[in-house]
Amino acid sequence: MFFRQAGVYHTNYVADRALFPVAADRWIIAMILALGVAAPFLFSSLYLSSYLLPWLVWTAGALGLNLILGWAGQFHLGYAAIMGIGAYATVHANRFGVPWEFSIVIGGVSAAVIGSCFAFAALRVKGLYLALSTLALQFVMDWTISHVPAISGGTQATLQAPDIRVLGQPIVSDAGLYYVALVWCVLVTLFMLNLRRTALGRALVAVREKDFAAAVIGVNSFYFKLVAFSTSSFIGGVSGAILIGTFYHAVTPEQFSVDVSIQVLAMVIVISWGAARFGFSLSIEALAHLPQALYGALIISFLLVEPLGLGKIYKNVRDYLLVWPFGYVKK
Amino acid sequence: MDWALLAETGINGSLIGLMYSLVAMGIVLIYKSSSVPNLAQGSMTMLGAYIVLAYSSRFGAPIWLAIVLATLSMFGIGIAIERIALRRLAGRPIIMILMMTLGLEILLRAGSLTIWGATGRPMPIGISDDPLFLGALLINRAYAAGAAVAIVIFGLFALFFRTRMGVVLRAISDDYTAAWSVGISVERGVALSWAMASVVATVAGVLWASVQGVDQSLAHLLLKGVTVAVLGGMDSLGGALLAGLLLGIVEGIAGSYLDPLLGGASRDLVDAAMLIVTIMLRPHGLFGRHDIERI
Amino acid sequence: MMTETSPKPTKSAVLSLNNIEVVYDHVSLAIKGVSLEVPDGGMVALLGANGAGKSTSLKAISGLLVAERGEVRRGDIQFLDHNLRSLSPQRRVELGIAHVLEGRRVFEHLTPDENLIAASAIRSRHDMIRNKDKVYTYFPRLYERRFSAAGYLSGGEQQMLAIGRALMTQPKLLMLDEPSLGLAPFLVAEIFQIISQINREEGLSVLLVEQNAIAALEIVSHGYLIESGRIVMHDTAQALKSNPDIQEFYLGGAQAKNFHDIKHYRRRKRWLT
Numbered sequence: 001m002f003f004r005q006a007g008v009y010h011t012n013y014v015a016d017r018a019l020f021p022v023a024a025d026r027w028i029i030a031m032i033l034a035l036g037v038a039a040p041f042l043f044s045s046l047y048l049s050s051y052l053l054p055w056l057v058w059t060a061g062a063l064g065l066n067l068i069l070g071w072a073g074q075f076h077l078g079y080a081a082i083m084g085i086g087a088y089a090t091v092h093a094n095r096f097g098v099p100w101e102f103s104i105v106i107g108g109v110s111a112a113v114i115g116s117c118f119a120f121a122a123l124r125v126k127g128l129y130l131a132l133s134t135l136a137l138q139f140v141m142d143w144t145i146s147h148v149p150a151i152s153g154g155t156q157a158t159l160q161a162p163d164i165r166v167l168g169q170p171i172v173s174d175a176g177l178y179y180v181a182l183v184w185c186v187l188v189t190l191f192m193l194n195l196r197r198t199a200l201g202r203a204l205v206a207v208r209e210k211d212f213a214a215a216v217i218g219v220n221s222f223y224f225k226l227v228a229f230s231t232s233s234f235i236g237g238v239s240g241a242i243l244i245g246t247f248y249h250a251v252t253p254e255q256f257s258v259d260v261s262i263q264v265l266a267m268v269i270v271i272s273w274g275a276a277r278f279g280f281s282l283s284i285e286a287l288a289h290l291p292q293a294l295y296g297a298l299i300i301s302f303l304l305v306e307p308l309g310l311g312k313i314y315k316n317v318r319d320y321l322l323v324w325p326f327g328y329v330k331k
Numbered sequence: 332m333d334w335a336l337l338a339e340t341g342i343n344g345s346l347i348g349l350m351y352s353l354v355a356m357g358i359v360l361i362y363k364s365s366s367v368p369n370l371a372q373g374s375m376t377m378l379g380a381y382i383v384l385a386y387s388s389r390f391g392a393p394i395w396l397a398i399v400l401a402t403l404s405m406f407g408i409g410i411a412i413e414r415i416a417l418r419r420l421a422g423r424p425i426i427m428i429l430m431m432t433l434g435l436e437i438l439l440r441a442g443s444l445t446i447w448g449a450t451g452r453p454m455p456i457g458i459s460d461d462p463l464f465l466g467a468l469l470i471n472r473a474y475a476a477g478a479a480v481a482i483v484i485f486g487l488f489a490l491f492f493r494t495r496m497g498v499v500l501r502a503i504s505d506d507y508t509a510a511w512s513v514g515i516s517v518e519r520g521v522a523l524s525w526a527m528a529s530v531v532a533t534v535a536g537v538l539w540a541s542v543q544g545v546d547q548s549l550a551h552l553l554l555k556g557v558t559v560a561v562l563g564g565m566d567s568l569g570g571a572l573l574a575g576l577l578l579g580i581v582e583g584i585a586g587s588y589l590d591p592l593l594g595g596a597s598r599d600l601v602d603a604a605m606l607i608v609t610i611m612l613r614p615h616g617l618f619g620r621h622d623i624e625r626i
Numbered sequence: 627m628m629t630e631t632s633p634k635p636t637k638s639a640v641l642s643l644n645n646i647e648v649v650y651d652h653v654s655l656a657i658k659g660v661s662l663e664v665p666d667g668g669m670v671a672l673l674g675a676n677g678a679g680k681s682t683s684l685k686a687i688s689g690l691l692v693a694e695r696g697e698v699r700r701g702d703i704q705f706l707d708h709n710l711r712s713l714s715p716q717r718r719v720e721l722g723i724a725h726v727l728e729g730r731r732v733f734e735h736l737t738p739d740e741n742l743i744a745a746s747a748i749r750s751r752h753d754m755i756r757n758k759d760k761v762y763t764y765f766p767r768l769y770e771r772r773f774s775a776a777g778y779l780s781g782g783e784q785q786m787l788a789i790g791r792a793l794m795t796q797p798k799l800l801m802l803d804e805p806s807l808g809l810a811p812f813l814v815a816e817i818f819q820i821i822s823q824i825n826r827e828e829g830l831s832v833l834l835v836e837q838n839a840i841a842a843l844e845i846v847s848h849g850y851l852i853e854s855g856r857i858v859m860h861d862t863a864q865a866l867k868s869n870p871d872i873q874e875f876y877l878g879g880a881q882a883k884n885f886h887d888i889k890h891y892r893r894r895k896r897w898l899t
Contacts, residue, residue: 069426075426075429121607121610121611124610124611124614125610125611125614127425128368128425128429128565129561129610129614131368131426131429132368132557132561132606132610133606133607133610133611135554135557135606136554136558136602136603136604136606136607136610137603137607139554139599139600139602139603140600140603140604140607143596143599143600143603147593147596259437262433262437265430265433266430266433266434269430295437295441296434296435296436296437296438296439296440296441296442297434297438299430299431299433299434299437300416300431300434300435300438303420303427303430303431303434304416304419304420307423307427422693422695495743495747495751495754498736498740498743498744499744499747501733501735501736501740501744502733502736502740502741502744502745505733505734505735505736506731506732506733506734507693508690508693508727508731509727509731509732509733510733510744511689511690511692511693511715511716512688512690512715512719512724512725512726512727512731512792513719513724513744513745513747513791513792513794513795514715514716514719514720514745514747514748514795515716515744515745515747515748516716516747620735
């Protein structure tokens, strides 16, 4: 049988703090990872470069957004703009002659710096108003990107991204680009998974639940909001850069418009906000390829049927199987 | 600066602004009754215009009849949206409600794209293109008509909220539970507010379509509507009207100064800036409700 | 003193609760087996400390639990000939149950006049005018202030408005949740006096929930005592007032002992463990 324990019974803290309290989780993740590594040998190159690769990058982006949305409990309707900043900064740095490895860091840092502006909005307002002000910031960024020729390279322009080189090795093959995206996605996933075990993660949860209560127990909520926004912007910026480097190969303002922000947000909702237990929720990034209408319908039906997303559905199934066939046993 | 030109820009801006407040009024109506910030109001506006076109071109109805029929249809659509999508989310965290309205926005926009395609179509409602001169000032007739309709609709709402039904709606917006305790059907009240917002959206859609044609860009009125609604205070209809006026004037004048400097399309920037500034300085807007505290 | 109340359904009871259980959010059990009866035209008090389950009982009767994700999981609520459990809050108001919420909860941005109009949503215009006259005769002070925003009324006036609003629905049973909350003693006396006047003149049954047991026991005929979600005592008002335990717990203690003794005494005397 797949799941064999009759519940989760920890006898020490180490077990409780384990990344995967249920052994089967670990095996599933390992299998998915193995599948991810073997993918170039299993799938056709078209499938690899036009489906799997963007899946991975968008997963990383969505996980980055989840740091703000799920962990810190703050709204962000301007995440695409952040990804765009990272992408543009990287491409410009790269064209200027900075090696690609460093230029993605430059992209991430500049995204983090500008993304922190959003944190200042979050300091003043919450809920609806934060959502609206981030939306407005998205419009401002959009406008700036497309109307400042120094950034966009002129109105309606498309900026070619140089081929990416890692350690001086040019990467042009589909498999190579795919592995770049895979490595980034795995790194982000590991970070998000471990967040649960860190002081940062606990502080963010405290801020999310009630920021003034967090302040009372000595958690500086402004500081942690700032950290959440800048970290998540860093992840978003690098994801944007990698998306351009490995998938689009050229950057235009439309790639990071407000619609994209909403799409990323929708991905987070469909995965399950809060629980980044399963970084590789493979099914969701198909969203990026669905017809728009279907995808609006998907958001609506998830909100109506299972507001906690796929992660919660997985957990329900797992918890059911854990004690199967003794369903009356509470986990 | 030429004073006549400035005045002309200001007046036309204020007329446009009043047309923005039509969109904002829909948002306010829904927010007032159920605290749901309806981010789908832009695409509802667009949908209203498309339905009018569908009635008039597909079934050959005269335009006034098409508008009446579309209004009725949108009344039903509004009730359906509330019943199917939002009622179950009552009392859930704001993020879910926001995402739901965003999901609706995407669904309506993409759905209408699938059905009607992306090409823009004119909406002839019989307003002539001839310029209207007010002294030396040139006024756009379509804007003037739109502004007049906005004021009339505001007046109708002001009257409506004095009637028994209107008082009941205001009671719902004050206190859900208390409304329940005296036998008011809160669900029906909220559904009614969605229906009314959809009707207003239709009117706004027709007027805006007569200015810029019917296409997907009608949904972009959302940003204007939201800015006006927040600036006026999310729960004040009168605020929405005045804020629309204000935004229109600022946008018109700032736009005419900034466009040459920034190379066009600075109006959206002005909107976004207004929205951010309002939220940062005065989140409850100009006329939003401070909760009454007894001294 | 009865530790287990099982009221036999008498013919004259307008409302009877039989062993009801309420859970919030599907998990937390707020009241566990409450039974009580309100005789037709009578006045009954439901007394108890904070969090004992008084308000929850009222909400179970008026159906407002829905708004707080609570539900009646077990037991029957009988009102006249109707079983209330499956009815919507609105339907229950139509049948004649009026619930005056804790903390007054008037429609703050409406005037008192509009408050009364809003509250007659389920009645005809003719009834509304008649009921409004009646409310204004009971509460002349509301008439004086009928056009100023209800949020600016004083606490006592707001309580009067809340009661008047409930009367607009033409109830047969008036349920009041802590009408004395935050009011000066003379106002409490005035409001209680009006409540018993309404009870006499309209033949309205009253279920009064109170922490202020002294004031409540003055006007009611029977009292129930609720603790941790259970009815622990039921008797006439007279008997309750003279019961030493009640005096000790709810009427402000008889003999002053030191704090340590009181704690011990309470622990010993707890009805339920």
